[in-house]
Amino acid sequence: MFWIQIVTKFIKILRAGQTPAQIAGGFALGALVGFSPSFTLQALCIWLIIFVLDVNLSSAFLAFTLCTLFAYLLDPVFHHFGYYILTDIPSLKSIWTTLYNVPIAPLTRFNNTIVMGSFLSAIILFFPIYFGMKNFVIAYRERLHTKIEKMKIYQIISKNSLVKAYVRMRDWKENL
């Protein structure tokens, strides 16, 4: 139910409400956390940023879920990328050695190939995701929204008794 709520809210927000920058910011930050394979210090910091900054939470959660699922497929790529960064670039070795000896470093798990590969990939993809999402929201609001509402699949889903029941429950909860 929580995830249906997130998706519904996200679709609702796509139409109106928060600015495209807020939605895109939430989505890009969510993607940044979603690509990381486990709980690390940098993930905690990003979650803190998500909660403190006024970015869209639904888009952040959605991006986190989608990217987590997608990351499973990309793990071999992340591993090779992380391995290359950690071992095959001699000029970076002194940085990694220094970082390895910093007390707080183990909490980041930076020396794990997948953590390193996925985090760097997510950072590289951050701005493309941000601007891509921002443009998508603008385009959705201007053109796509009306087209989608006219699509048969949308109408079938919106008239589904389960979805209607959910919407009634949601509205009743919001009116309390």
Add this chain to the structure above:
Amino acid sequence: MRKKFMFFALIPIIILSVIVFFFMDGWIESGLESAGESAVGAKVEIDNLHVSLSPIGIKIEKLQVANPQNPWKNIFETGRIQFALNFGQLLRNKYIIETMEVNNFILGTKRTTSGALPPKPKPKNEEPSFADELMKVIEKKAQEAPVFDIEQIKKNLKIDSLLNPNNIKTVQYYDSAKIQIANLQQEWESTQKEYEKTTIAAQEIETQIRSINIDELKTIDKLTDAANTVNTSYKKIQEMSGSIATRSQSVKKQITTTETMLANVDDIIKEDYERIMRLAKLPDLSMKGISKLLIGDKLLNEANYYLHWIDVGRKYIPQSSKTEEKKPERMKGINIHFPEERSYPKLWIKKILISGGTDKKQDSNYIYAKGEVKNITNDQRITKLPLTITLDADNGNTMFYNISALFDRRKEEPFDEYKASVKGISIASMEIGSPTFLPTTMKKAKADVSVDIAIPGKNFDANATVNFKEIELVFQREVKNPVERIVKDVVSPINKFDAKLRMWNTSGNFDVAFVTDLDDQIAVQAKRVLAAELEKIRREIEAKLNAYITEKKQEAEKLLNAKKEEITKQISAYEKTITDAVGGTEGKTKEIEKRIEEEKNKLGDDAKKKMEDALKKKIKI
């Protein structure tokens, strides 16, 4: 900035942290108590544990660890304990303590409540501890304890039952020799049948050869045929002779083996004699057993108590990790390791400063001690340092303790070493002897003790020396037999003696040896009084054993000699028959040769050549 987050997330987190902070002391306290109890096997109680955040550390006001063997006493209790953890390493989930202070460390304090825990079932496949092995030795030695009452020895000694065939290997040996003689008989019987057949065949051939009348052989062809027949017969008889010789050798060899077996029995007789003497439990005239009976068992039981703690050391000080690291599973990534400025194990307490002593309330002769424990860790291969303990103690001016221990887990095989020397121990009352042998109380004495224990791997080697001095003995009853009288006479004027105890299992079995300088003094007196009596008993046993063995020996020898004579006689007869047959054949051969020579002179060259060929064939045989 999301203001709601401050109210709904950050404030609850802060409140939760405050709650955790206030209750953390109790949680850590109960966690440590429970871990300690599972390690020691008795109650561990911590009072007023307090966790500080800057620097991160723990302070404990009091710690009591109950003695699992005596739950109404503590192994030790302490006053304030405090230490700080290395924060940087704590973030790496490693517990590194530079210095820990343990104040008022007091050994053996009384408890107001029992420190026992509900009993746990002992794992079935656990290897026996050093204490278990020593206990077995003590029990065995108790059963082997010699009796010193000559009248009782005479009364209890039943020589005939000692000479049970099960106790005497020589009898079993002679029985197996008899079986061997029976086998020899069987083999001889089958050989004899072969001999019969062979000699009959040889005799038939001889008769056949002898029946050839040379005068009737007028032509060269007949002479040649006769020569061929003789050659073939000679060959057959030689084969028979060879077969008989081989079989004779085999039978004779078996006879010789049995004779050697009967002759080489001295070592077994010696072993039998020693075994019977052991079973007779005659006291050693050197009287080494007496001082052991007086003081050795007491020291062994004391040693057994301390061995329990050695077992605890071996069990709970962990073996170091293997150097190779496990490869991570696929798709979990690989952890790349970079050079570390200093690698640390999971736990490392670099130094513990201890001060304390024995319980002032119980012991007016209070001992003050101070010392250091260094390098407590879960992995000595990383710290590259063994765990060491040094402790110095004294009670002011008369008693001095020096204790050190080393637990090395850096190599594949663990190594433990303990050294202790205690000078000036006051003994107020110590029971020595045994209820059955001169029960005595050492009313007053002083002792210096030196202990050296090395435990490499599963081996164990402990040496303890105790120098007793200023001794005052009180004998609890009148003497009951001459040996008690001797020992009392020797021991009464003595005011000092040395005792050495060694326990080891370096050659496989756990064993104990005990020597004192009392032994020689007691032995001189004992020999004077007891030697003749004991020697008489010993000779009686020896004579009966010899008579019994001689009877069995004669039986076996008689049987073998009879068999040997019979077989040798028969073999000679068979050999003579064969030799006669060979002689007969040879005689006939010579006759034919002579006749051929004569014929050669009469005939031409062609016939000569033919005959020479026939002769050559014979020569080849």
